[in-house]
Every structure is written in structure tokens, then in C-alpha cells.
Amino acid sequence: MSNTKFSNFILLNHPLVKKDVTVLRNVNTPSESFRSAVRRISSLLAVEISKNMKVTKLEVRTPLELTIGFELVQQVVLVPVLRAGLGMVGGFLDIIPDAKVGHIGLQRNEETLKPKQYYYKTPKNLRLSKVILLDPMLATGGSSSQAINNLKKRGSKECMFACIVASPEGLYKIKKDHPDVKIFGAALDRGLNEWGYIVPGLGDAGDRTFGTL
Numbered sequence: 001m002s003n004t005k006f007s008n009f010i011l012l013n014h015p016l017v018k019k020d021v022t023v024l025r026n027v028n029t030p031s032e033s034f035r036s037a038v039r040r041i042s043s044l045l046a047v048e049i050s051k052n053m054k055v056t057k058l059e060v061r062t063p064l065e066l067t068i069g070f071e072l073v074q075q076v077v078l079v080p081v082l083r084a085g086l087g088m089v090g091g092f093l094d095i096i097p098d099a100k101v102g103h104i105g106l107q108r109n110e111e112t113l114k115p116k117q118y119y120y121k122t123p124k125n126l127r128l129s130k131v132i133l134l135d136p137m138l139a140t141g142g143s144s145s146q147a148i149n150n151l152k153k154r155g156s157k158e159c160m161f162a163c164i165v166a167s168p169e170g171l172y173k174i175k176k177d178h179p180d181v182k183i184f185g186a187a188l189d190r191g192l193n194e195w196g197y198i199v200p201g202l203g204d205a206g207d208r209t210f211g212t213l
């Protein structure tokens, strides 16, 4: 983990993450390798994000005797933003297998860059859950900010956001709109180009994940 000038952003500073972000950036990486790199990075993000989750003690019987074990205090709810966030779910579930999974469908308008929501399904009341929003790309921040608004409308009080590549513009927007939300990411890039793509970035994460280029 390493700190940047953004107080709301935790950059995962890990050699395997750096290696896999390079796989994602490479224009010649096929979808299959892209998906598996997203999954590995997601697992490492999940380890970092879950580091301070509270546990409670319980008794557990081993084949030899009764001893003390632990369980998570709070239900974890993963919420991928469709489509590209779907690629992160498997890696998170590998680490937090009891998590529930909600979905939010958002699509950026290519001209205005404003997101339009077309799907929403999470547990009805998120008040007591730890919610982790998943979207590999934090570009203008419009999509993730809207997603967090909706999670808060469903009662979410503790929301974190896991992305893979963040832009400074997106980090500023989330900090302004949702100062309570911590963002975990694998890379912090230079900025956005005139079409709202992160540069150097990795291109369109949804298309690269699902081979729809």
C-alpha cells in the first residue's frame, strides 16, 4: 500500500500488481489473459481492502478439542458496475467467499460522458453491510459517483470503491461528491484525453474484458 497526494486513494504498491497492470495496458493482450490479470489484481485489492474488517470470536471444535475461531462481523456486499466491473467479482469472491453480490448497470454516453443507469439490484437494505463497489476504470468519476449515490439511497453507510486504473479527475470528483468513500486502486494515471479515456490507461475495459472491440 502507498499513499498519494489524494487522501481518499490507496494505491496498491505490489510487484505482482505492477506486472499485471502492464499486461492490461498492452494492446496485444487477448481477452482471456486480460480477464485473468483483472482477476489476480482484484484478489490482491480484496486482501488490502479487507485488512481492517472487524472479526468476532466464536468457539470451533477441531477434531481434537474446542478452541477459539473468528468470523467477520459485517456482511460484505460486492457491487460490480456493468459491464467491466463483472471481471473483478471472481477475484474478490476468491478472498471473501461469503460476500453477497449486487449489480448496477451504467453506460456512459460517448458524447456527453454522462452515465445512464439501466439496471439496479442489491440487497434492499445496505445499512449494516460493508459495501465494495467494483469498477476497473475511474475516469471522469461520473459512473462511480452515481453508483455510490444509489448505494447510499439504499442505506449504505460504509462504502469503499475498488478500481484498477484511476485518473486524478475521477479522484477529485469522488472526493468532492463522497468524501467518506475510500478508493483502492492498482494504478494512478496521468489524466483523461479529449474523449474521456484514461491515458495512458488500457482502453475500453468492458470491450477488452468481453472481446467486443
Ligand code: PRP
Residues within 6 Å of the ligand: 081, 082, 083, 084, 085, 106, 107, 108, 109, 113, 115, 135, 136, 137, 138, 139, 140, 141, 142, 143, 144, 170, 196, 204, 205, 206, 207
Ligand atoms: C466504463 C467503465 C466505467 C466508466 C468509467 O464503462 O467500466 O463504468 O466507463 O467512466 P467515468 O468514470 O467517466 O464514468 P462504460 O460506460 O464504457 O460501459 P461498459 O462497461 O458497458 O462498456
Ligand code: URA
Residues within 6 Å of the ligand: 084, 137, 139, 196, 197, 198, 199, 201, 202, 203, 204, 205, 206
Ligand atoms: N472507460 C473505460 O473503459 N476506459 C477508460 O479509459 C475510460 C472509461
